[in-house]
Amino acid sequence: MSENAFSLKSPRIEVIDALRGLAIMAIMLLHNLEHFDFYHLPEYLPESIKRLDKVIWDTLFFLFAGKSYAIFSLLFGFSFFIQNDNQAKKGNDFRVRFVWRLAILFVFGLVNTLFFSGDILMMYAVLGLILIPVCNLKTKYVLIIAIFLMTLPLEWYNFFNILYNPDYVLPANRSNAYYGDMYAYLRDGSFMDHAVGNVTIGRWASVFWSWENGRFFQAPALFMFGMIVGRKQLFVASPANNAFWKKALLYASILFIPIFGFKTFLPDVVANKDLVNSLLIIFTSWSNVTFMVVLVSTFVLLYQKEAVNKVLTKLIPFGKMSLTCYFTQSILGSFIYYRFGLGLYQYTGATFGLLIGIVLFLLQLSFCTWWLKTHRQGPLESLWHKLTWFSFAKEKKPVST
Template sequence: MRANSSRLDVIDALRGFAIVSIMLLHNIEHFDFYFLPAGLPAWLVSVDKMIWDSLFFLFGGKSYAIFALLFGLTFYIQDHNRELRGEDFRARFAWRMVLLLGFGLFNSMFYHGDILSIYAVLGLALIPVARLRSGVVLCIAILLLLLPHAWVEFFQALPNPDEKLADPASWAYFGRAEKYMAHGSAFDVWMGNLTNGKIGVIRWSWENGRIFQIPALFMLGMLAGRKGLFIPSIANKTFWRKTLVIAVLAFIPLYLLKSNPDLWHIGAAVRRPLLVIVTSWSNVAFMAVLVSSFTLLSYAGNWLGIFSPLGRMSLTSYVVQSVIGTSIYYGFGLGLYKYTGASFALVIGLTLAVLQRQFSVWWLRRHKQGPLETLWHKATWIGAQSEAMPNIGANIPKNSL
């Protein structure tokens, strides 16, 4: 990699890696349509469970977190490059988030678990912190990662720790979604996802702390940009090694706690918010393991660049996988949810990831950006004196936190 290249290859590759891992998870989930086919042999059920558990251990709650981190990093690069030209990017960024919301709502028609629309709204949190000192931003990010809403629920539950809790509110919405995913027309799915499904996902995101976690990761990504942590250097190599060690040491006890909540010997009312907190922290810790490992491996050679084409077309890749994936699994399409366990769905996901990468390679030989990226770029700078925008990674300073 070249520190002075127009793009930092590791950022594209890491984003592409996240796209592939999301693709695999979404496929074994049947794009949020959880269904176990009947009549499978016992050995295949065991293999399916092993694949399911392994993929969720590696990527569940982590892939989207990588995206969030890189989202904040990209914001910083764009904002910094405009600042060097004497311009304030924040108003344009707000408009950019409005456009992203539009892409997200389109994607939500097919896949109600869409993250783009949530990123678009929560991304606005970067605007008021963009000019704050790094130490202040770090404190805000840590406060958000502590999940204050879950601690409020914990303290509220202390007087009656054994109180029987109702199911999380999001479950009712997801239960209703199964009906139109299985038997509805494409129109039924689109309307259901934009109403029932979207409310369910927002409620689920609140219940599981992501409404706080996502802007915190945005801010940490912005701070990584300020420090220039993805620029190849000896100092950064040392930083990522230390991060890897600390993240592993943090992840192990958090994962053990998350995996064995019955051993806590506390009431259900206080256990639920604590489990949300521990799970969130565990996912962030393992996300740091993945990012630091990936970045360190990038120092050893450019073989991870195989993911870069997908990373350069991440918006297009993310939306296209929703359109194709739901058409494969939902009832209005091929209805393969009835026949595919995790094993077969993984094969489908790997095949789609390879095809999507090859399409990205083919497209980028002919165009500078993916089709949706080009549309987003042009719409972002509509009405500006100069639509041209510095390439991501062009000017990342090495100043410290």
Template sequence: MNTTTSRLDVIDALRGFAIVSIMLLHNIEHFDFYFSPTGLPAWLQAVDKVIWDSLFFLFGGKSYAIFALLFGVTFYLQYHNREVRGEDFRARFAWRLVLLLAFGVINSMFYHGDILSIYAVLGFALIPVARLGNRWVLIIALLLLLQPYAWWEVIQALPNPDEKLPNPASWAYFGRANDYFAHGSAFQVWAGNLTNGKIGAVRWSWENGRLFQIPALFMLGMLAGRKGLFSDPLFWRRALIVSALLFIPFYMLKSWPELLGVGAALRRPLLVIITSWANVAFMVVLVSVFVLLFYKQRWLAIFSPLGRMSLTSYVVQSVIGTSIYYGFGLGMYQYTGASFALAIGILLAVAQQRFSVWWLARHPQGPLETVWHKLTWLGSRAKS
């Protein structure tokens, strides 16, 4: 195994892999417009179900978690680069997060499930822990991964474990979104996404424990950067075994919640906890397999250009994807089940990869990455 490959290479490739998996998921779910076309033959419906179940098993809740982990790694690399020059990166990082929030708001116009804006806000959690020792950072991250608010809901449900709960609040917002996705003009979609859609997305993130899980993964990524883990294949071999063993019971309880043997009021918060843990465990499986293969299978570097242009790639896929599926554009939500939507996603991913290769042969960074970099270091003579 060649461990001399720069850890930046594997991080770029892994980020590109996450971008592609996000692209495929977003396409089969029509960019959060869940709609099953009618009149499809039975065999195609069966194929669609297999594709849907397989992609969500592999990437649902895991791709964004890979992104969060790498967000923390990138923060460490930037922080460390300034630290060795005797500079404090934290104030500049805060400004960088404000800029990311602006990109996220723009992206949210097109796709209300945008993660950039959420990462931008939760990224501030890295600033107070940047100078803490590894042990304290790990303790804080693990406490967040435990999903403290969901456990509080478990305690609240104990007196009446069989109480029937109302639907999660986010459902009403997503229900309203379906109407303007199907029939609204582009302006109505953009306005709806920035108001109704964004509130629904934030509520959904809260209801599903994402607002605790994301900063925890940021911190774990920072620790991985500090320890140089992306240059340590032995660590990832061990991580693969441990995470695979942990995933099995979590997945069984998530898939067959009746095994919990509790009432509905207790089951909901427990499933939030278990699903969060299952997703993190399988995310580590994916990262471990990718890192180990990367050092042996150099063809995985085909993902690197996408990873180097991840901001551009993420925003562009929102613009193009919603124009393909929503009613103001081609309205393809009416005709594409998971099979055809997956084919569209693969074509778009290949096109993005080729564009990234072409662009990076002529420029050091992607278009939006260049803007982000220049604005980050605005007014500074010492640019990284």
């Protein structure tokens, strides 16, 4: 979720916005399948619908679960590079400003959490701080740090301890207990119960889940990869960059197949459940990232095709207003599915959830398209921009885009 730093006339920013639009659309659809973290499978549905539910659930989660989040993380780092680079060219140090900007994002995330406990803005606001000490390092050092983080060193520490230290005990899973406590207020609570519960119980459920699944290492790594993509100007349409994305697509596809296969069959070939859990976290993360590269590479290459471009450019308004869309998704989704609203979690499986998600996507896309006819940015994007540059007198204020 970030405001744009380039002119709308640049093909570079168009493909970035369209790609961000794809990610926010995918997140919208997955959240609707999950009832915004209120998991419930209605028993009254016909068996044919239940079978269709499973097909839809498995397909969408295969395509987008963990991948759309990874795209956002990549673009978060890319956007930081653009803003930092623009200010460096003007002789300004963006780092202090970036800390303030992240503080604002944290507050946005806190408000968003009142509606949806799975908010990622607060985590981005905290983990984004890692970009400050690495932003002036040479690219090769940034790449080394990013690759190290992407290996998920904590999980390998757990893995080797389980393998060679019989007295080693894995840290207890804490997110499951918090998620269990969430259902008390999700089932019966008022909006105020939801808001308080999300900020306390639900927030910690999300934090511990992210920690237990390697997101605290994966996200900073992707931020840095995004920064490197910005330095190399890889989103600029050119023959050399097209060749890069073709190679990325090929290599990522080749890597994805064995990683995904190993992850899939691991529980059947390894008896030790603790070993399985550690390896699953590692290989699920790698599987998601490699498939994310497949998606990004395919998207960038297809964007150069005139016939496909006409369709993909429709996502640009959605991507330009990704912060606004992400925020309003939480408000709409909580009202639609939670007990204090319509309570549709009781009646909808994956099929109906997908249909609701598509309708919400089309409504949001229509709103974004209409809004941007008379505004440069979405409402929250504009607010974030204005607050970012509020009351700092010495630095030259950039032109809003």
